Amino acid sequence: MVVTGASSGLGAVTARELAQAGARVVLAVRDVAKGERVAAGIRGKTEVRALDLADLASVRAFADSWTGKLDVLVNNAGIMAVPRGKTADGFEDHFGTNHLGPFALTNLLLPSITDRVVTVSSGLARIGTVRLDDLNWERRRYRPMRAYGASKLANLLFTLELQRRLAAAGSSVRALAAHPGVAATSLDQHLRGPLQAVTRFSYQFIAQREAEYGALPTLYAVAEDLPGNSYVGPTGRSGARPSLERRRKADSDTDLAKQLWDVSARLTGVNRHE
Template identity: 70%
Template sequence: MATEKWTPAPLPDLSGRTVVVTGASSGLGAVTARELARAGARVVLAVRNPGKGQSVADGIAGKTEVRALDLGNLASVQAFADSWSGPLDILINNAGIMGVPQGRTADGFELQFGTNHLGHFALTNLLLPHITDRIVTLSSGLSFMGRIHLDDLNWQNRPYKPMRAYAQSKLANLLFTVELQRRLGEAGSSVRALNAHPGVATTPLDQHLRGLTGAFTRFSYRFYAQKKAEYGALPILYAATQDVPGGSYIGPSGRDGERPRIEKRSARDTDATMARRLWDRSEELTRVYFA
């Protein structure tokens, strides 16, 4: 059920809490970092371009820190995790790329799957011993287009389709959270794993859509670019700060997305067997395992 109109103004006091926001150098990540810092949190902007991240941090009133993190390079993910000390209250897996031309990460993974899913999979598991409260991983309403091809996750045997590859990575984000929450519960941990999606929002994520062809893509882009990042960030902030059950999926509702709500997950999003199989395959690919 949707909440009443909600803004970041009533965020709880986050003084003394530490948050990592990946991809916080622009768009949803920058807004999320700004609002969490305004509420008193120490916010670490984990970004591929530290100079760009510092420019964002300089405009934020509050405690911030910028650290280098390239989710398309597992050595960078490992270095980020190895440098971490002390508790981490909230990890927000926000960074992502969308609809990019076919490419490979430093480790040879398809660029969108490697960055959006495998990079965050590795980061979360490596940081998990430090996490005290919750992990929020972003997905997308376009996940409904996704199919998990366990035998061809990196698009080596299929004709590459940018938006289908993106959708696969976003479905993987949902299944990752399902299995992570199951494992956390089984281990008796109080840490919660959640998903959020922004609905449609104007962010730099859409830069590659303009060059894509096809009626569906043009239709999607026209509606995708209607709302500001401030509205798109509301479900993320809600998931990061409100008392919602582990495994919840927070999305927008209302004309401008001003009423975050718990979304109903589809059968595909909650396929426990596929979630476990994807987890096992992700461990094989990254060589990073559940703590």
């Protein structure tokens, strides 16, 4: 199994639990030294490999180095509410890192994947809007949380279209999505002012305060026999009971999903599943 962003937070917990359950887990991380420290604390079979989703050359290098079969790919890595910036390839940071990187990685690894692709979205996808005419936020006022929400909505549209293509090809591989709810991880480090204060105060009441709880929907999506395009989220105060989420209309827009796929394939130069 491959878990991206496994050097901290939800990714580290996901990698740990999968390895301790008997899986061989590759921690795909930007900071290899940090990933090695996490792997050293995991009981089970692990390997650490370099992967920077904000750099398509790194994505290609990771995929090119892969040999053999891959049961599960967990697209966990992501950034949230960062100041305006661009990836190594010139894309808006959220769109490039949270969507285009996983899109390219999944397509490049797809010939090796035997079971499923699980992509971690967010409940904040509900505030996102995918505008195909302004994916890099060049025509709108840049709003970090809105950009994050748009990238997480893109994750859901990607899962929708990937599953459609897999089914059309007669593949048994499944595409699923999960979201952790509000989990107290370092992902919120770029929040500032009132939004930061409100978010961190809310951890006391509504959050899956520990990453262990936040990772449960992802683990459920990895382990359970679920139909393709399932979307798993937390239930209960602690989020300890993952369950299937009902997709919103915006998450289920098949036309937009197809268009986003085509644009993403053009921007990344990657489209293995046609």
